[in-house]
Amino acid sequence: MADRQRTGGWSGAIAKLPRWLWSCLAGGSWKLALGRLLLAAAVFGLGALLFVSAGLVPVAASQGHWPITRVLLHFAMRRSVRTHALAVKPPPAEDQLLDTEAMVLKGAGHYAGGCLACHGAPGHPRAEVMLHSVPQPPYLPPKIAEWNDRELFWIVRHGIKYTAMPAWPTQQRDDEVRAMVAFLRRLPGMTPARFRQLAYGGATPGVDGSRVAGAIPSTRATPAPSTLADCARCHGVDGEGRGGAVPRLAGQREAYLLESLRAYARGDRHSGIMQPVAAALDDAAMAALARHYAGLDIRPAAPVDAHPDAAAIERGARLATRGDAAGRVPACVACHDTGTGPGTADRNPHYPLLAGQHPDYLRLQLTLFNSGTRGGSAYAPIMHTVAGSLEPGDIRDLSAFFASRPTAPKTPER
Template identity: 40%
Template sequence: MKRVLQTLAFLAVLGAAAGGAIVFGGLYNVSAREGHWPGVPFVLHTTFRNSVDLRAPDPSVVPDLEAEGMVALGAGHFEGGCKVCHAAPGQERWAIPTVMVPHPPHIKEAVGTWSPAELHWIVDEGVKMSGMPYWPATRTDDIWPVVAFLQEVDGMDADTYGELTARPSVPEGAPPDLPYCAMCHGIEGRSGNPQIPRLDIQPQAYLEQTLLAYAEGRRDSGIMHVAATRVAPAELLNLAAWFAAQETAEAPATPVDDLNLVTAGEALAMRGTKEVPACTSCHGPKAEPRAAEFPRLGGQSAVYLAQQLRLWRDGGRGGGDRKNLMAKAAQGLTDADIAALSAWYAAQPASR
């Protein structure tokens, strides 16, 4: 028994000496040109696969990935944040990603057989010891549009991708970064995508504070944080001025047919307390003059409104100077309340 223990101790010392020589003596060649030793890629990829399988969220949390506008919103983020490494459907990767170790696979190869829940975890967490970053926000609901896009990648061609991510021509004199924003929001701030807020109804002061909050990370969104940090702060203010100067279209962003839901929402919107004023006093219609820095909600997308109310209620939303007031206002809302409020505001004529 003593000899066995001595042998084990000797092997432990030998292993520690070998490890020290590799780590401190520089014996391991970290050159990407040399690549990994044989068998290492298999070990790493198998570890990666099993790690994701263990930690991915339950499939029951996956929302409706086929909902209107989901794929387009995800494609817009992919165009600005992911294409540089993974290429787009119908395109080839450029030179740099192909010589990285490990190299980022083409997006069709990267999606592979991963489930939606697994893709969400990968996009959210990133991959250690690779070039895959983690999601640049703590809220993770806006990862689902990216997952919706990834689910469509296998059958997508270059023309379809081009239609999803086209940057429209802009009028002469428009801010130079407007084509990038208009890819999702439209030239006049009305994209028609229910997942994306319309901007033509918002006061300039609100747009300014919101864009700066996204850029500085004070308002949480992986999609908008990436978008806002690609533009200089001064240009963000120019974009806010542009959208605020557009003529407001009165037509609602999304039609609402359930009149009972609208009626219930009106009662909620008009109701206030000593601690929390009525929704209409700040958000309109006919908001008080002091509310210039609050978003207008009349004619906004019901889908977007419901998403934001859930974030306020569940503690996933911030960005404004009065965020504590909104958190207090939303904390007691049920899902039915949120649906009703969203329906009523979405049914109102849009106005600034």
């Protein structure tokens, strides 16, 4: 009997609760109302804290999101990307590399190593494990049209919090992010064969020895076939840089190649593309790779007079051999060979050969040195001083000149 009375009393009180709450909150002066509002917020906050501390927030990926959570999170993500992307600056006017085949190829190379497992690609399904994550990384080709270039740039550069979508490995290389955007733009409608050609140079991953030979480790003398196959995706089997998308390594100085790989691995030389590659190598593998590429024969560069911009080459030659009259730019030949002539073997082995290197790559590196974003070995600060006062025109002409130089006969490393 007493029990029933108590329950009746409870249900009566509960029924009156909303009216009581309302009168508590809204009655009295505005100061009292504000105080009560703050109290209510504090009680709510405490409740939420208790809910979280008690471990009641559902985080199981196996359960997925409630539909309402999924819609809200997606809406928030899209709105955030669209708003933040408004601040993305267009590429500098002198950057004519945008959307060229070389940019697309460079983006594709990184996509195969850094994005494919999560997002898949034409002819390549997403990795099975990623299909069980929440949110699931989408298969990208049909998604690209939903974003403009700035938005894609923002997503690739910054990544998306609370999802597995990572930021670009370095925040210093907008040019690399633009290469990825150029590739993503071409992704819708791309055939599997075209993707394979771009990302793997036509080889089939796993069939070219990359998986099968994975068990054979590098020694200081020989790189592991699987590692070499991965480098070849971007630098070409011959180390010539696949037509200029990435630097030519063939015939480069061994000490310079080794120090460059170490600099990428340490994060001293910034590249979202090369840093993850180098960080996965141990010192023996780096040494073997440096030796391998230094020992490859170099293909002769195109003869000077066949080059379309002879005037630029002429100006570049003057600047490289004599520096400029005002003493603003030192003569490059004090440290870099022009490809022929005496003194070729006497340079510091840490100073790279530039003769026959791809002009767009030289231009990019000089631009990066000029803005202070190109790190490197302990010798790199020399180049910051050298390049600090170069004008865009100087950079173009110097790059054209060194690229046009015939490559020197190989000399033994000391």
